[in-house]
Amino acid sequence: MKRIFELNHEDVMTCDKAKLVQCIRGSEGRTIMAETVISCQSLIYGTSNPETAAAFGADMITLNTFNFQVPFVHGLDEFDNEGDNPADGYAQFSEFVLEKSKNLDYIRKLKSVLGRFVGVNMEPVPEGSDYPMGLRLNRENLKRVLELGFDYIVITGNPNTGVTVETILEGIKEAVEILGDHVMIIAGKMHGAGGENIYDPQVLVDFAEAGADVVMIPAPGTVPGMDQELARKQIEAIHCAGALAKTAMGTSQEGSSIRVLEDIGMMSKMAGADIVHIGDAGHSGMADPENIMALSVAVRGKRHTYRRMGYSIRK
Secondary structure, three states: OOOHHHOOHHHHHHOOHHHHHHHHHHOOOOEEEEEEEOOOOOOEOOEOHHHHHHHOOOOEEEEEOOOOOOOOOOOOOOOOOOOOOHHHHHHHHHHHHHHHOOOOOHHHHHHHHHOOEEEEEEEOOOOOOOOOHHHEOOHHHHHHHHHHOOOEEEEOOOOOOOOOHHHHHHHHHHHHHHHOOOOEEEEEOOOOOOOOOOOOHHHHHHHHHHOOOEEEEEOOOOOOOOOHHHHHHHHHHHHHOOOEEEEEEOOOHHHOOHHHHHHHHHHHHHHOOOEEEEOOOOEOOEOOHHHHHHHHHHHHHHHHHHHHHHHHHOO
């Protein structure tokens, strides 16, 4: 079994859930996940945020604010505005988005362009929330996960969504029922999401026992009180429950200096993380590309980072 940074385009396109889990486990903490917002203009004109993140060393690309009712990634397809009237241009773009969103192979196309594993955030918001239906974790959207061809889902909460431990647990159970052995399930919080942070290791064990393949915690130094020692204890509990562990930067520190990124990456690795996640709060919906690369270099060195970057253009 190859390690994740050794996988070429064909390997990624043919890898199933069981092999992906095994591949991450065998990579010994050297898996890099980058989260990108795809509902806004991309950082680099003419290139989508997922493409930029992949080019700078990410193995796994998580789409944030992906709308299952209108599947679309800004920057993936070239749009030519016809005419000089801005209002006409907006109308044309709306039609362009709706047309592209009808393609059931849209995510498979993105995955083929990237040569990376592609996942999506799903929000198990509480009852009564006015959160957009296309972004929620529900049965309809989980079925669309299978239909569109995602490799994994991340059950979590964006800021101020009110996602709780209870809604995450229910979301895991529903995802297991629908996704089964086909899609990897990641669950947890990277920040409070409008509620409390999770400090109790038993909660994380509950996530794993409910069926999460990967349990997510805040990376050391990203939320109050989360140091390397607490992260290590939480990760030990996750591993004992049979799941992989992911540490996540979701508190805008993905836009900090390279030194901060390197420190967080090394603390995560020393705590035992299998996946290190860099968030999307840099500029225009993604971390500074140099920070993605710096995190990768810190966790696995230049040799494997450059190999991963090179595979972004090889099929």
